[in-house]
Amino acid sequence: MQFKHPEILYALFALLIPIFIHLFQLQRFVKIPFTNVRFLKEIELQTRKSSRLKKWLILMSRMAALAAMILAFAQPYFSKSDTAKDWETIIFIDNSISLQAKSEQGVLLKRAAQDVMENVPSIGSFSLMTHDQFQMDLDRDALKEALMLLDYSNQKSNMASLIVKIKQYIQRNPNKNYKVLWISDFQKHSESENLPDFADFEVDFIPLFPKLKRNLAIDSVYVSEYATDYQILTIRVQNQGEKADQVDISAFQKNILLAKTNVSVPENQTIETTLRVSGDLNQVKLVLNYEDTFPFDNTYYIAFQKPSLINVLLATQETSFLNKIYTDDEFKVTSKSIQQVSFESIDENQLIVMNEVAEIPSSLHSKLLEFVEKGGSLTLIPNATTSLENLNALFSVLKIGTLQIVRKDTLSITKIHFSHPLLERVFEKEVTNFQYPDVNTYFVGKFNLAMPVLSFADQSPFISQFNIGAGKVFWVSAPMQKAYSNFTSSPLVVPVFYNMGKQSVLQNQLSYRIGTMQPISVSVTLHKDEVLTLVNGAESVIPAQQIHEEEVILTTGDQPQKEGFYQVQYADKVLQSLAFNIPKEESRLSYWNVDQITNQNPNTHQFNQIKSALTALSDTQNILTYFKWFMALALLFLLIEIALIKYM
Numbered sequence: 001m002q003f004k005h006p007e008i009l010y011a012l013f014a015l016l017i018p019i020f021i022h023l024f025q026l027q028r029f030v031k032i033p034f035t036n037v038r039f040l041k042e043i044e045l046q047t048r049k050s051s052r053l054k055k056w057l058i059l060m061s062r063m064a065a066l067a068a069m070i071l072a073f074a075q076p077y078f079s080k081s082d083t084a085k086d087w088e089t090i091i092f093i094d095n096s097i098s099l100q101a102k103s104e105q106g107v108l109l110k111r112a113a114q115d116v117m118e119n120v121p122s123i124g125s126f127s128l129m130t131h132d133q134f135q136m137d138l139d140r141d142a143l144k145e146a147l148m149l150l151d152y153s154n155q156k157s158n159m160a161s162l163i164v165k166i167k168q169y170i171q172r173n174p175n176k177n178y179k180v181l182w183i184s185d186f187q188k189h190s191e192s193e194n195l196p197d198f199a200d201f202e203v204d205f206i207p208l209f210p211k212l213k214r215n216l217a218i219d220s221v222y223v224s225e226y227a228t229d230y231q232i233l234t235i236r237v238q239n240q241g242e243k244a245d246q247v248d249i250s251a252f253q254k255n256i257l258l259a260k261t262n263v264s265v266p267e268n269q270t271i272e273t274t275l276r277v278s279g280d281l282n283q284v285k286l287v288l289n290y291e292d293t294f295p296f297d298n299t300y301y302i303a304f305q306k307p308s309l310i311n312v313l314l315a316t317q318e319t320s321f322l323n324k325i326y327t328d329d330e331f332k333v334t335s336k337s338i339q340q341v342s343f344e345s346i347d348e349n350q351l352i353v354m355n356e357v358a359e360i361p362s363s364l365h366s367k368l369l370e371f372v373e374k375g376g377s378l379t380l381i382p383n384a385t386t387s388l389e390n391l392n393a394l395f396s397v398l399k400i401g402t403l404q405i406v407r408k409d410t411l412s413i414t415k416i417h418f419s420h421p422l423l424e425r426v427f428e429k430e431v432t433n434f435q436y437p438d439v440n441t442y443f444v445g446k447f448n449l450a451m452p453v454l455s456f457a458d459q460s461p462f463i464s465q466f467n468i469g470a471g472k473v474f475w476v477s478a479p480m481q482k483a484y485s486n487f488t489s490s491p492l493v494v495p496v497f498y499n500m501g502k503q504s505v506l507q508n509q510l511s512y513r514i515g516t517m518q519p520i521s522v523s524v525t526l527h528k529d530e531v532l533t534l535v536n537g538a539e540s541v542i543p544a545q546q547i548h549e550e551e552v553i554l555t556t557g558d559q560p561q562k563e564g565f566y567q568v569q570y571a572d573k574v575l576q577s578l579a580f581n582i583p584k585e586e587s588r589l590s591y592w593n594v595d596q597i598t599n600q601n602p603n604t605h606q607f608n609q610i611k612s613a614l615t616a617l618s619d620t621q622n623i624l625t626y627f628k629w630f631m632a633l634a635l636l637f638l639l640i641e642i643a644l645i646k647y648m
Helices: 006-024 037-073 108-119 140-148 159-172 320-325 343-347 362-373 388-398 493-502 594-600 610-621 627-647
Strands: 076-078 086-093 125-129 134-138 176-184 203-207 215-226 230-240 244-253 256-265 270-278 283-289 299-303 310-315 331-336 351-357 377-382 401-407 411-416 442-447 451-456 461-468 471-476 518-522 533-536 539-541 544-547 552-556 564-570 573-581 604-606
Touching (some): 125 159, 203 610, 215 299, 230 283, 320 493, 351 493, 362 461, 388 401
Antiparallel strands (some): 215 230, 401 442, 411 451, 451 461, 533 539
8 A cells, every 4th residue: 555645654653632531531430338348349340340341431532533544644545556657558460461361240450459559558658560561649539549440461570679779778777667559460571680678667468360270372473384385384373381272373364364273282381383375475474273271372473474585795705605604685795706706795795704814904804803893794604725914913903813823623513502593493402423524734823702603522612702882703614625624525514604695684573572681783874863663553652763875774772662563653654563472471370379488587477469469558557546434434433432332
């Protein structure tokens, strides 16, 4: 029990006054002798005992009445919190896309917002926190209005970063009582995500559970076969839960059915299926017909891009194996001797291959560095007769390392770095019984920040990648002539050199993920203060963009925020179409165990319902006053005193 005016309790010392009066001013009895002494003595004893009892009872009731009145005016109350501070309730509501799932009572996010509005306490102020906003110092009506406008967000923060934001806010405003309500489905970003720490403030968790425990999703789509009149789409379908039988997958363009297939996906497995589509393809929507936890990942958007030829400059006298790789349907190849290579011809290309050039003129060194830094790709294949001094001069300008020796010894290329971008999706699985190629002459050196593509048996690199500025340099440590290597006869030569060419320009994808930093190349020349816009119906957004001479690099991240088809517009002209889909993480059926969090953090509690959590919060905030009770008690003791005086 606490007191609003504890200084009044000093008045309790006044209770000593009636005690002193009772002890020192008692009425004395006068003895009167009578003839029948025995009878009178019995009456005297009886009267004296009764009188003393009465006076003690009157004294006690009087003191109790006075004490009750003093306590009443000290205004006693009971509270679970510090009443000297105002209350603020921080309500975090998870508004990520995964909250589109349904429970028995309806859609998770909408049901949660409705429950908060119906049970929000009347005491104190409120802050509403979501993944994309933090509204502070709201009254009850403003909170309800904000909850009515609550919508889904693709900007999903992990729990640790949200905790930091709350801590910082509380530290900036320490003169309040805080209670944090955390309403979420507690979906994990990844299996490697660490358990969050809630040690610095009290949190009440209210987990939300979807009704269904199965989910089928279109994970990714790519074109596995091109033809003049059709294309084959390979679709990866991921199943989380029980086996899904006879699931329809349909492809639509402008609501016109292009193709349809039927698949069965085993329990907790991922399969690939193909779909043949034909016609003038632009914007294609894939629809998976299946009732599961998350409906949003049953639709997948893809936008086909018109491929443009990649400019390749071959500075070489021998181009036979390269011409077989860089065909004219995808590449525009120019072959020149090193003496014919000019500054202008360098700028016109995306890939330059210097194949066994005997001497690279020093006049080209700085220009080649500029070419790479702006985003170009340079492949260096040495000539067996090239001097180390000539190559090291170029290496010094590029800052990629130093060549030390030319070694003549047979060595096998036995290490394939399957995770390197040049070799992704080249192999269905990591092979171990591969017929590895050999070299008998190769250059040995020390390199700076090299990314190996292929390595020798002694772990030294055969082909290395160096990232310089926005571009790449590929170093091949052995000549390609058959007198020095049989690599050109190996199955590895085509995917390695082909992907060097394809990846020398930013290849736009069939689709992108919302909320992910991704560069997108748009071929256009912009003037000063001009920008490109992404348009989806009535919605228009301007993403981050970098302007180059003949292209603009768009970088997605915060924009756009909704899935679907977007047109890249320059003024009123449509340049190309792009497709955006929901992030993969939103489709995970993996959740935090809230019991585990509460067991490790004593400041946290779990509630099964939003109503019960808010009711407990109201009980914590309420102040129980006892003024009326003590005044009633004082009156009761006064009535007891009157009754004792009158009737006893």
